[in-house]
Amino acid sequence: MTEHVINIASEFSRHPAGRYKTDGEFSGEVCRKKILVPALKRPERVIIELDGTRGYGSSFLEEAFGGLVREESFSETDLKNKIVFRSADPSLPEEIWGYVADAQSEQPKR
Amino acid sequence: MVPCGTLLFLAEIDRIKRSGVASQRSFSCNYPKARIVEEVLQQVGILDVLGRPSRLAENEFGETVRHWRFATSTTVEGSKLEPLLESLEGKVAAPLTEGLFVGLTEAMTNCAHHAYTDSRGDKLGHAGDLKRWWMFSQEKDGMLAVVFCDLGIGIPRSIVSSGIWNDDLIGRVMTLLGFDARTDSRLIRTALELRKTRTKLSHRGKGLPQILDVVRDQERGFLQIHSNRGLYRFDAPTKAEILKDFNCSIRGTLIQWQLPIPSGRQLGLDLGDNL
Numbered sequence: 001m002t003e004h005v006i007n008i009a010s011e012f013s014r015h016p017a018g019r020y021k022t023d024g025e026f027s028g029e030v031c032r033k034k035i036l037v038p039a040l041k042r043p044e045r046v047i048i049e050l051d052g053t054r055g056y057g058s059s060f061l062e063e064a065f066g067g068l069v070r071e072e073s074f075s076e077t078d079l080k081n082k083i084v085f086r087s088a089d090p091s092l093p094e095e096i097w098g099y100v101a102d103a104q105s106e107q108p109k110r
Numbered sequence: 111m112v113p114c115g116t117l118l119f120l121a122e123i124d125r126i127k128r129s130g131v132a133s134q135r136s137f138s139c140n141y142p143k144a145r146i147v148e149e150v151l152q153q154v155g156i157l158d159v160l161g162r163p164s165r166l167a168e169n170e171f172g173e174t175v176r177h178w179r180f181a182t183s184t185t186v187e188g189s190k191l192e193p194l195l196e197s198l199e200g201k202v203a204a205p206l207t208e209g210l211f212v213g214l215t216e217a218m219t220n221c222a223h224h225a226y227t228d229s230r231g232d233k234l235g236h237a238g239d240l241k242r243w244w245m246f247s248q249e250k251d252g253m254l255a256v257v258f259c260d261l262g263i264g265i266p267r268s269i270v271s272s273g274i275w276n277d278d279l280i281g282r283v284m285t286l287l288g289f290d291a292r293t294d295s296r297l298i299r300t301a302l303e304l305r306k307t308r309t310k311l312s313h314r315g316k317g318l319p320q321i322l323d324v325v326r327d328q329e330r331g332f333l334q335i336h337s338n339r340g341l342y343r344f345d346a347p348t349k350a351e352i353l354k355d356f357n358c359s360i361r362g363t364l365i366q367w368q369l370p371i372p373s374g375r376q377l378g379l380d381l382g383d384n385l
Contacts, residue, residue, distance in 0.1 A: 015188030017215035023222045024186040054188060054195055055208040057216045057320060 004044040006035060009052030019059040028063030036064060037072055040082060050087040058095075065096045066103035076104040111150055113178075113246045113257045114336070114366050121244040121362075123159050124182070125261050128242075129234040137161060149175040154246065177249040184242050186218040194247055194256075201372055206324070210256065210367070213324040217258045217365055218243055224272055225262025230361050236262075253331065254371045261362040264338035266297035275304050294340025295353035302342070321365060330370040337363040 008016060012035050018027035039046045050056070068074045079100055085093035126132050139160040142148045149171045151157045152164045168176075181190045191214055195207045226241040234240065246257045262268075269275060283303050289296040302319055325333045328346040335342045338359040343352040 013188075015192070015211075015215075017188040017211075018186030018219050018222065022185075023219060024188075026188065027186065054191070055211040055215075057212045057219065059216060059219045 002044045003047050004039055004042050005047045005049065006039055007049040007052065008035070009049075011035060014053050016053055016060050016064075017057055019063040023059075028060040028065075029067065031060070031064045032067050032072070036068060040068070040074065040079075045084060046082055047084050047086060050085060050089075050092050056092065058099075061096055062099045062103075066099035069100055069103035069107065076100050111147070113248045113255045114259075114334075114364055116150075116154065116156075117244055117246045117257045117259050118360060118362075118364060120154060120156055120159065120180070121182075121242075121259050121261055123156075124244065125234065125240055125242070127159060128239050129237070131234065141165075146172060146175065150178055153178050154180045174250060177247075179247050180245070182242055182244045183218075184222075184239060186215055186222055188215045190245075191215075198254075198371070202369075206328075206369065209320075209324040210369075213321045213367065214245070214256065214258060216320045221260040221262065221363075224265075224268040225260040225363065227268065228263050228271060230261060230263060232261075232361065249371060252371055254369045255366065256369075257364065257366045259362060259364040264294070264359070264361065264363055265301050265335070266294040266338050266340060269297060269301045269304060280304065293353075293355045294338045294359075295342055295355050296340070298335050298337050298340050298342040299351065299353060324367055325369065328369060331368045332366075334366040334368075335363065336360060336366075 008031070012031050013026035016026050016028070016031060018024040019029065020027055021029045021033075036048075065079075068079060069076060080097075085096065087093055123137060127137070137160050139157070139162060141157075141162060142151065145166075148157070149166060152166055153168070153171060153175050157164055179194075183190065188211060191211055195211060198207050198210075221243045222241070225243075226236040230236070241262075243258060243260045245259075246255075248255045248257075263271070269280065270277070280300060284290075284292065284296065284300050287296070287299060287303060289300070302322060321335070322333055322344060325331050325344060325346045331346045333344045333346075338361065339356050341352075341354040341356070343354075344350075345352065
């Protein structure tokens with residue numbers, strides 16, 4: 001599978017923060033709709049580079065990535081097959097996958 | 111002048127002025143006798159908000175005064191922290207600047223979501239421009255103080271009224287913490303604990319503990335959260351927690367971080383969106 005690389009700092013913001021669109025222009029919801037969902041609709045594997053920002057608050061991460069399951073109908077399995085994170089801080093991908101798993105567990109069983 | 115009290119003073123005046131209930135002449139002051147006090151009042155915008163024109167040249171301000179900086183907004187704006195974070199690079203470990211960014215932007219997010227959900231009780235309402243946060247930073251004696259405040263309903267009220275946690279869960283967490291009667295300081299401490307827990311809607315309410323993470327591993331400094339009548343303080347060197355309750359409420363939330371800075375270079379916050 002070919003790769004599509006996204007760098008959050010250069011393609012979205014060095015200062016990602018906030019949960020909803022109403023919180024600010026670089027919130028988790030905006031990142032999800034503007035950057036993540038279009039990338040995930042492409043056929044390639046998506047490499048998400050997390051380094052280079054000033055940091056990530058839990059509200060941003062949960063809405064951006066947990067929201068893929070809650071609001072955009074991706075499953076945890078879909079996302080794990082599609083996304084690879086690159087980060088100097090190994091706890092960050094772990095935290096994100098935790099939000100995805102939490103969002104999945106809140107979904108009604110099919 | 112201490113940063114937390116000065117910020118609260120400025121925020122209250124700013125809120126009243128923005129509400130439109132006060133006429134232009136409702137607030138006034140004389141110039142202070144001490145030059146350094148005037149420099150500070152000018153630097154942080156208090157003279158302006160009190161209707162006195164700035165008359166001192168900013169490039170002649172004392173070293174300590176130049177380190178007072180002010181920012182305010184109604185949205186979550188991480189870019190407003192960039193001048194501060196940039197000035198810290200090379201002086202403090204990267205996790206500290208990251209922690210400050212995360213702690214402050216989570217405080218802004220908490221303000222946007224929880225602070226202005228009900229009346230504050232000052233009859234001013236919460237029209238769009240009043241759902242605001244204010245922030246100061248100051249460097250003094252090798253310590254960085256960052257103070258953040260909102261004038262909303264306060265943490266003790268918001269954890270009860272937000273609907274994220276039911277009353278039974280709040281009661282059980284308070285019991286686990288060894289608290290019997292509910293006071294504001296105990297509710298602040300409970301909020302820090304509740305936000306770590308899973309709820310029916312686990313995607314809500316994870317931000318507040320990250321405010322504490324900024325100082326948790328520091329050898330010096332503290333975090334202080336004053337909300338309504340209660341005060342919670344985490345002392346970094348001893349890891350001790352102090353809870354205190356006052357007779358009067360500040361009707362809002364004031365969060366203060368104090369952290370060691372190895373050298374005395376200039377630190378600052380964006381002065382955009384000035385008063």
